[in-house]
Amino acid sequence: xxxxxxxxRGLTKIYEDIRAVDGIDFEVERGQIFSLLxxxxxxxxTTVEILEGLRDPTAGEARVLGEDVRTAxxxxxxxxxxxxxxxxxxxxxxxxxxxxxxxxxxxxxxxxAEISEILETxxxxxxxxxxxxxxxxxxxxxxxxxxxxxxQAELVFLDEPTTGLDPGARREMWALIRDLQRKARTVVxxxxxxxxxxxxxxxxxxxxxxxxxxxxxPGELIRAHGGATTxxxxxxxRPGYEALAARGIHADLRNSDVLVHVVRSNEVxxxxxxxxxxxxxxxxxxTERATLEDVFLKVVGARMLEGVLAG
Amino acid sequence: MSRVLAxxxxxxxxxxxxxxxxxxALAFPVILILLFGSIFSQTGSxxxxxxxxxxxxxxxxxxxxxxxNNTTVIAYRGIPTDADFLGYIADHSINVALRIPxxxxxxxxxxxxxxNVRVNLTLAGDETQSTYGIAATVVxxxxxxxxxxxxxxxxxxxxxxxxxxxxxFAYIDFFMPGVIGFTVMTTPLFGMTSISAEYxxxxxxxxxxxxxxxxxxxxxxxxIFYVVLMFASVALMFVTGIAIFGMKxxxxxxxxxxxxxxxxxxxxxxxVLGIFVKDAETAAAIANAIGFPMMFLAGTFFxxxxxxxFLQSIARVLPLTFVNEGLRATMVFGxxxxxxxxxxxxxxxxxxxxxxxxxxLSWKSK
Numbered sequence: 001x002x003x004x005x006x007x008x009r010g011l012t013k014i015y016e017d018i019r020a021v022d023g024i025d026f027e028v029e030r031g032q033i034f035s036l037l038x039x040x041x042x043x044x045x046t047t048v049e050i051l052e053g054l055r056d057p058t059a060g061e062a063r064v065l066g067e068d069v070r071t072a073x074x075x076x077x078x079x080x081x082x083x084x085x086x087x088x089x090x091x092x093x094x095x096x097x098x099x100x101x102x103x104x105x106x107x108x109x110x111x112x113a114e115i116s117e118i119l120e121t122x123x124x125x126x127x128x129x130x131x132x133x134x135x136x137x138x139x140x141x142x143x144x145x146x147x148x149x150x151x152q153a154e155l156v157f158l159d160e161p162t163t164g165l166d167p168g169a170r171r172e173m174w175a176l177i178r179d180l181q182r183k184a185r186t187v188v189x190x191x192x193x194x195x196x197x198x199x200x201x202x203x204x205x206x207x208x209x210x211x212x213x214x215x216x217x218p219g220e221l222i223r224a225h226g227g228a229t230t231x232x233x234x235x236x237x238r239p240g241y242e243a244l245a246a247r248g249i250h251a252d253l254r255n256s257d258v259l260v261h262v263v264r265s266n267e268v269x270x271x272x273x274x275x276x277x278x279x280x281x282x283x284x285x286x287t288e289r290a291t292l293e294d295v296f297l298k299v300v301g302a303r304m305l306e307g308v309l310a311g
Numbered sequence: 312m313s314r315v316l317a318x319x320x321x322x323x324x325x326x327x328x329x330x331x332x333x334x335x336a337l338a339f340p341v342i343l344i345l346l347f348g349s350i351f352s353q354t355g356s357x358x359x360x361x362x363x364x365x366x367x368x369x370x371x372x373x374x375x376x377x378x379x380n381n382t383t384v385i386a387y388r389g390i391p392t393d394a395d396f397l398g399y400i401a402d403h404s405i406n407v408a409l410r411i412p413x414x415x416x417x418x419x420x421x422x423x424x425x426x427n428v429r430v431n432l433t434l435a436g437d438e439t440q441s442t443y444g445i446a447a448t449v450v451x452x453x454x455x456x457x458x459x460x461x462x463x464x465x466x467x468x469x470x471x472x473x474x475x476x477x478x479x480f481a482y483i484d485f486f487m488p489g490v491i492g493f494t495v496m497t498t499p500l501f502g503m504t505s506i507s508a509e510y511x512x513x514x515x516x517x518x519x520x521x522x523x524x525x526x527x528x529x530x531x532x533x534x535i536f537y538v539v540l541m542f543a544s545v546a547l548m549f550v551t552g553i554a555i556f557g558m559k560x561x562x563x564x565x566x567x568x569x570x571x572x573x574x575x576x577x578x579x580x581x582x583v584l585g586i587f588v589k590d591a592e593t594a595a596a597i598a599n600a601i602g603f604p605m606m607f608l609a610g611t612f613f614x615x616x617x618x619x620x621f622l623q624s625i626a627r628v629l630p631l632t633f634v635n636e637g638l639r640a641t642m643v644f645g646x647x648x649x650x651x652x653x654x655x656x657x658x659x660x661x662x663x664x665x666x667x668x669x670x671x672l673s674w675k676s677k
Contacts, residue, residue: 054520074523082521088513092325104317105522131328151522 003030005155005186006051010060013046013210020046022210023060028203030154033177033187035201037194037292040307043210044190045085048157051188052082065155078106081148085159085190087141089132095119095143096128099150106151122146122176138169145176155186162196163307174199192307194292204292206299214299218292225298226290229268231275233258235283243280259288314524318532326536332502337544340494341551344486348556351482358383359442359449362400362408364390371416378453379409385449400435407436407446422461483552484560488638489611494544495570496606496631499537499578501598506533507585508594527669530582534665538574545570565641565650572657573634579664580630586668605631630660 006028013021021043028034036044049055051064053073062069064076089098096115103110119128122142127135132143141161148156158177162170170193177200180187191197197204198218205215214221233240236258244251244258252259260275262268268287275285293303302309326332361379365372380387390399390408400408410433418430434450436443459465510516519529545562552558584601588594607613608622609631615623626632637653640646 052521054517077521078523080521082518084514084517084521086514087518088515090321090325090515092328093321097321097324101317101321102522105314105519105524107313107523109313148521 004028005030005032005065006034006188007063008047008051008060009062011047011050011057011062012059013043013050013055014058019210021050021057024205024207024210024212026205026212026215028186028188030186031181031184032202033181033189033200035197035204036188036190036207037192037197037201037204037296038207039192039304039309042207044207045159047207048159048188048190052080052157053077078151079154081151081153081156083141083144083148083156083158083161085163087144089135089140089143089147091133092131094129094131095124095135095146098132098143099146102147103150108151110150118146118150121149121179123172136169138165138172141165141169141173142176145180149180149185153185155188156180157188159190160192161189162191162193170196192304194296194304198292206296208300214295221292221295222290223265225295226292227261227263227294227298228265228290229262230288230290231260231262231268231271232286232288233260233275233280233282234285236280240280240282243278244275247274247278249274314522315528315532315535318524318529319536322532323536323539326502326540335501336494336498336540337547340490340544340548343490343493344483344548344551345555347486347490348483348552351486358386359407359445360388361385361446361449362388362390362403362405364392364394364396364399364408364410366392366413367411367415368392369416371419372411375411375415375453375457378456379449382449382453384445396433397435405436406440407434407443409434409446409450419457419461481556481558483556483558484643485639487548487552487558487560488566488642489635490548491545491566491570491638492573492609492631492635493606493611494548495541495573495634496577497602498541498544499533499574500581500584500602501595502537503533503578503581504584504588504594504598505591507582508588508591511585511588512590530579530665530669533582534575534578537578538571541570541574560642563641563645563647565647565654566638568654569634569637569641569650569657572654572661576630576634576657576661576664579661579668582668583664605629608632610635630657633657633660 004027006026008024008026010023010025011021012019012023024043024047026034036047038044046055050057050062051069053064053069053076056070065079067076069076089095093101096119099115099118100110103115116125116128119125122145124139124142124146127139132140135143145156145158145161148158161177162173165173174196177187177189189197189200202217203215204218204221205212206221207213214225216224234257237256238253240258241251241253244260249260252261260271262271272285297303300309304310363376363379365376376387379385390396390410396408396410399405412430412433415430418428422428432450432454434447436446438444510519549558549562552560581598584597585594588597608618608626609615609629610626611631615626615632618626633653633656637650637657640653641650
């Protein structure tokens, strides 16, 4: 019990006729990065805002750091840090001032060294005295994380921290989130980027229409739903495809590559041996591991691009 | 308390750094005082131009024009006798003009013997202009004096003028309380309504909700900042008034209390309006819709007594009316009893308006 930071049972939020969150259950262990993954409108932000004490649930129970979010939200707020969705800093405060201001709002008095250290952590040292309105998109988000951390939060909620950032800024943000975990903080990360959840999360819950569709570590989910491993015979072409079919091996043709799907990982080596024995001309051979993208496609039945379901 | 002060400091630096806010809070009232002070403080030297078309061109008509000129209120300008009177007024955008008809002198001379003779002067112009009213009064007054002479009568009832104010106050002393009332209303009211809209659309309220700062503390911080800002603004107004116009009105202790109570009142009112506001455009519209009528109806620039009765009854319940009347009572008339009544009403308004948003609004969303 002691290391269970969040416990959610039957959590439901209904707006007029929409069930934004529809009876979900999950728990988050201390020190984990837990990711709520799903398209826009899946109920991720509503769930997180209930856990932050910003909204009351319609039904169900949610405990954060051992306290009930309905009644003890004030005490919870003192111990959690929040980076809201579409975070914007105050335009005419400099990062140094904003972090010091935020510390005061948590009743902490900080000295210059501590502020500098936290700005160093988020990589804003050289921008510490620039008005926030002149920071780049990625710098603004990192300032938001510095503000979320200054209250010495044990638990940090990051609501879509990389949405709208360029690839370089996203990678910097990922490094920063891993760093948070190393500093023994628990992170709840909502995202609609499958690669982000796969790269960062210890535990993933895929949400759609207010429900958790599947839940587990990225590895577990891929093993269970991803269709395991694909062996690629690059350049084998139609002759290769037909040679395999003649031997009763089911394969797919993708351009000039032949793809062989292996369901269980212990079948990969025997299949490679079989394929080696067939006389087909190939450029090279490699394996492809399934990703969360494959898992998502299977369990939700659609692909997701920038938070929007397609096909 | 440390949270409130941190919020005052952060909000204050942002406010002053934005310059637009600082201009309206600090520079704009000073500009108002300079403008109105210059226009009204030297009424003696500024004269109303009166265009006169003298179709009679006799000794008597010239004497009438000379009498008008001697009032020192009127500056005589001629209209050629062959010009079309109304056409000339329109072509030259003249505010007020007088026509002396042909036969003016004959009529006056005849009147000595024939009691039924009458001659009419024509006054034409734009009745909405204050210069029209001044010219009309002066012409009527000179005509009356001529009538006295013709009838051989004399003036029995005269009028001595005395100021009701404590000392010999100038226009600027009467104007100052209005400008203070205007500033303590518009700056916090317009400011808070748009801040509420901005904080909502940019999710700053949600961000603040994740800290230990309560909504009441947030509102208190805004009030503290605006009170300090308003005192800075009033100080600038006084320096301008005293240095340039030799103003004698003083900042009484009661006036200080008024500035505090009114700032609490209008900061909170801005927050109450902000509850209903969804975006910045609506915020500006609502603040203008409430602020501007109140500014004019509450006797800021025109006396309430001069309004039609139904407007007066509206003016009597407007929060700003109590502030304006109270400030005038203490600063100009030294009537502390009247000021106290107005202060109590303002304090009650302020308390109610503070409690409504501080209590009704939790940071929580629906």
